[in-house]
Amino acid sequence: MTRLRPGPALVVATCVALTLATGACGLSDDAAGARPDAAGSTPTSESPSASRSSSAADSPEAVLGLAGLQLPPGAGGAQVETRTGLPENVEEAYRVTFVVDRGAALGFCASGGLGGDLPAVALTADQTEALGVEGTPAQGSRICASQWPENPAWQRTVLIEPDDPTTVHVGLERWSR
Structure with a gap:
């Protein structure tokens, strides 16, 4: 039996869905839009x-x-x-x-x-x-x-x-x- 790999369209669709749901898709806080605060640290939810x-x-x-x-x-x-x-x-x-x-x-x-x-x-x-x-x-x-x-x-x-x-x-x- 052949194992199917997800095609690029499925990967993109999944990434878009995750982005809409969480605001990021496999990106670090910096790449997802978090910006360093005045002290130079990047805020996290914690x-x-x-x-x-x-x-x-x-x-x-x-x-x-x-x-x-x-x-x-x-x-x-x-x-x-x-x-x-x-x-x-x-x-x-x-x-x-x-x-x-x-x-x-x-x-x-x-x-x-x-x-x-x-x-x-x-x-x-x-x-x-x-x-x-x-x-x-x-x-x-x-x-x-x-x-x-x-x-x-x-x-x-x-x-x-x-x-x-x-x-x-x-x-x-x-x-x-």
């Missing part, structure tokens, strides 16, 4: 970093660093808030606020791949939630936002109030991939 990167960052500097940003020189009164009750597609989220002179705030929007500032005439519901602000921005407010080019899972949104010195609101969200 590790506590699977739902939150090993950041567990307490300082504004550390939180900003997770998303490729740095607190501008001369910034004061920096505070960080870890958001809870996140939507299903958001793995972790933070709000950072600080006060700095307006020139440094505008420079912040030109750093870390944020792309520069634009007039903030209105905020979307998502921006309002990310930033933790309510209502329409004051006239003269500026906004910038982008994904972090080195890790597109991080969405960064920045609102600069019109005063000088000014309060800067930063919303950071790491989306599931």
Whole structure:
């Protein structure tokens, strides 16, 4: 009796079915889309970093660093808030606020791949939630936002109030991939 070997079509069909069911088909975590977290380790379902990167960052500097940003020189009164009750597609989220002179705030929007500032005439519901602000921005407010080019899972949104010195609101969200 001849033993039959599965043909390429059956192998591909099985791989597609497994991919749809499990998210991977014989691939390592790296090849299946898992990305190293801020500490450089790749999260697994067994590790506590699977739902939150090993950041567990307490300082504004550390939180900003997770998303490729740095607190501008001369910034004061920096505070960080870890958001809870996140939507299903958001793995972790933070709000950072600080006060700095307006020139440094505008420079912040030109750093870390944020792309520069634009007039903030209105905020979307998502921006309002990310930033933790309510209502329409004051006239003269500026906004910038982008994904972090080195890790597109991080969405960064920045609102600069019109005063000088000014309060800067930063919303950071790491989306599931």
